[in-house]
Amino acid sequence: MRDNTLIKYLKLAERIDASDIHIKSGKCAIARVSGTLKQIDDTVLTKEQVFSFIQDILTEKQMTEFDLYSDVDSSFSVGDRRFRCNVYRDFNGFSISIRRIINEIGDFRSLGIPEVLKNLAVKKSGLILVTGPTGSGKTTTLASIVNYLNRVITAHIITIEDPIEYTYTSNRCVITQREIGRDASDYPRALRASLRQDPDVIMLGEMRDLESIRTALTAAETGHLVLSTLHTTGACNSIDRIIDVFPADQQQQIRVQLSMVLLGVVSQQLVPNVKGGRSLATEVMICNGAIKNIIREGKNYQLQNTMMTSRNAGMYSMEQCLEAMYRQGIISAENYQLYTPASAATNVR
Structure with missing residues (x-):
């Protein structure tokens, strides 16, 4: 994971205990906290920025699948934190829905x-x-x-x-x-x-x-x-x-x-x-x-x-x-x- 902006969103999601993050072309980043969607940043993301996030997340094989089918599931890690995501095309360009995975498995x-x-x-x-x-x-x-x-x-x-x-x-x-x-x-x-x-x-x-x-x-x-x-x-x-x-x-x-x-x-x-x-x-x-x-x-x-x-x-x-x-x-x-x-x-x- 190289993109500092994406890492910032992931760290912010952890700090506010968000379950999900939604990143979309032409929109500000949104997080789901206790079931409610909230804007977490004022930066409107460009299509190019979101695509760079996708390139950072997906493997080469997954990028090929994305090119073919326009959506793909994946998982990735940042340090010791794990996330799962679905990346997909939409009317405005690209979107990423990310789910935080809590490392510790509760009893x-x-x-x-x-x-x-x-x-x-x-x-x-x-x-x-x-x-x-x-x-x-x-x-x-x-x-x-x-x-x-x-x-x-x-x-x-x-x-x-x-x-x-x-x-x-x-x-x-x-x-x-x-x-x-x-x-x-x-x-x-x-x-x-x-x-x-x-x-x-x-x-x-x-x-x-x-x-x-x-x-x-x-x-x-x-x-x-x-x-x-x-x-x-x-x-x-x-x-x-x-x-x-x-x-x-x-x-x-x-x-x-x-x-x-x-x-x-x-x-x-x-x-x-x-x-x-x-x-x-x-x-x-x-x-x-x-x-x-x-x-x-x-x-x-x-x-x-x-x-x-x-x-x-x-x-x-x-x-x-x-x-x-x-x-x-x-x-x-x-x-x-x-x-x-x-x-x-x-x-x-």
Whole structure:
């Protein structure tokens, strides 16, 4: 990293604890702080300046990809600080969206991750899904699970990421990290190859398509623990998303396979709290006998009610989590209403 202006923005983002930085031709630099966009500099950036930032960030191979497709994902470091980014062309020239990666991986308690995940994470095989919208902390939750396993079990963990965000130091586990575009061509190919690399645990950054979902299910079915994410809102919607990816004549087979391998789903979102920051809100679905039967029989409309009435099994809905956060004074009544799923929103007093 050579450009002092870009370095200045990155250091400023860290100082104000911004999660993201947006750099655009013809605009001033913008940062997202506690979910809100704020201008952080008065300098209007030229198209040439932004392109020089892009040249500083991307490798030669990535520049070629950018020339071909007009957008590319990347990650980079400045000193001991890591960032991920997407660079792209737009109407005014070039843009860069940069996400800060916090070097230290928090534990479950500090991040607000449900403790019940610890029980699922030490299973020998199966599938654990972390779901939520973009920017909801899914990658951080996966990293915390990997970090936990690294402390408590002995295993070979393979991560397949696009791009690599968190880096790990092997403790009790041997950890192999592979980045799409640098170490492997795509998710499905890397996932298939990982099955021949003696893994115990496979962390797949995202299940993006039919082939990666199918291979992940097979990996979980053949004795591996698979951790992955989906860009879906709500645990129940995640089940629908997986099944709906497949042709109609294969969906019953996938329901059966999914019911056999799925250990649990954590769906999450970051909600503004009363202190000006953001807190993690989650819902948890654990695949006990009742949930497995519902999935296998295609009665997904029963999932939400089963979750809400199974607190003793460690399950709860997003609505229940947000209501508890409101009652505890963590979030305001306004944000309770705003972030509760529309179908479940209720009045609070």
